[in-house]
Amino acid sequence: MDYAFQYIARHGGVAAEEAYPYKARQAATCKKSAAPVVSIDGYEDVPANDEAALKKAVAHQPVAVAIEASGSHFQFYSEGVFDGRCGTELDHGVTAVGYGVAADGTKYWVVKNSWGPEWGEKGYIRMARDVAAKEGQCGIAMEASYPVKTSPNPKVHAVVDQEDDEAMMGHHDEL
Numbered sequence: 001m002d003y004a005f006q007y008i009a010r011h012g013g014v015a016a017e018e019a020y021p022y023k024a025r026q027a028a029t030c031k032k033s034a035a036p037v038v039s040i041d042g043y044e045d046v047p048a049n050d051e052a053a054l055k056k057a058v059a060h061q062p063v064a065v066a067i068e069a070s071g072s073h074f075q076f077y078s079e080g081v082f083d084g085r086c087g088t089e090l091d092h093g094v095t096a097v098g099y100g101v102a103a104d105g106t107k108y109w110v111v112k113n114s115w116g117p118e119w120g121e122k123g124y125i126r127m128a129r130d131v132a133a134k135e136g137q138c139g140i141a142m143e144a145s146y147p148v149k150t151s152p153n154p155k156v157h158a159v160v161d162q163e164d165d166e167a168m169m170g171h172h173d174e175l
Contacts, residue, residue, distance in 0.1 A: 001064035001093055001145045005043035008147070013039030013154055024116060036154045046144035049134040054141050055099055058109070062097045063146045065111070066090035067127075067138040074138065077120050081108045083128040088139035096140065099129055109140060 008014055013036030020034040046063060047053040057063045069075065069092035073084030081102050098110035107129040117123040128137045135142050 001066060001143065002043060002045065004064070004093070005040060005145060005147055009040050009042055012036045022114065024114060038153050039149075039151065040147040041150045042148045043145050044148055046141075046146070048143065049136075049141050051130055051136050051141045054096065054136070054144050055129075057144065057146055058096050058099055061146050062095045062112075063144050065094055065096050065140050066143040067092055067094055067111075067140050069094075069113075069138065074125075077125055079121055081106045081126045081128055083131070083137065086138035088133075088135045088142060090139050090143060094125075096144070097124075100126075102126070109137075111140075 014020075015034035016037045019037075044057075046057045054063065054065075067074075068087045068089050070089070071084075071086045074082065074086050077084070083106075094114065095112045096109050097112050099108065100110065101107050108126040109129045111125045111127055113119060113123055113125060115123065127140060131137050
């Protein structure tokens with residue numbers, strides 16, 4: 001996640017979801033530019049392999065975490081607290097947004113995935129928390145970080161779509 005935060009800080013921020021929606025697929029064309037609406041000034045890493053430190057961070061803001069999500073147990077998750085088989089070969093970025101305790105006493109993380117609302121519990125998964133492995137369930141405690149914000153956000157400008165841009169250029173060529 002650190003590289004993503006470095007990129008965002010260096011390039012002035014990120015666009016609004018409405019202006020640059022995540023499609024969860026490869027696209028033939030991408031927007032050439034979309035005005036950033038929020039910027040960050042840096043990021044903080046959560047101490048590695050420390051679920052208590054992760055819990056403290058998640059209590060204050062969403063935290064970007066890397067997990068191993070390539071296993072079928074994870075990919076076919078539908079509901080409940082996930083304590084299925086997974087390793088620590090980190091291959092997917094998600095966001096830890098909360099934590100709780102199930103009715104049976106099982107502690108869990110609330111994690112937002114990017115696979116859409118049809119996956120899991122409306123796009124979220126409850127992952128076992130405070131497990132025996134210091135790395136956490138699926139490596140959730142290995143590489144966690146969150147953005148730091150101290151400066152004002154950028155002023156919002158118009159969004160330019162590459163297809164619109166090309167259409168306008170074609171129109172001007174005809175004149």
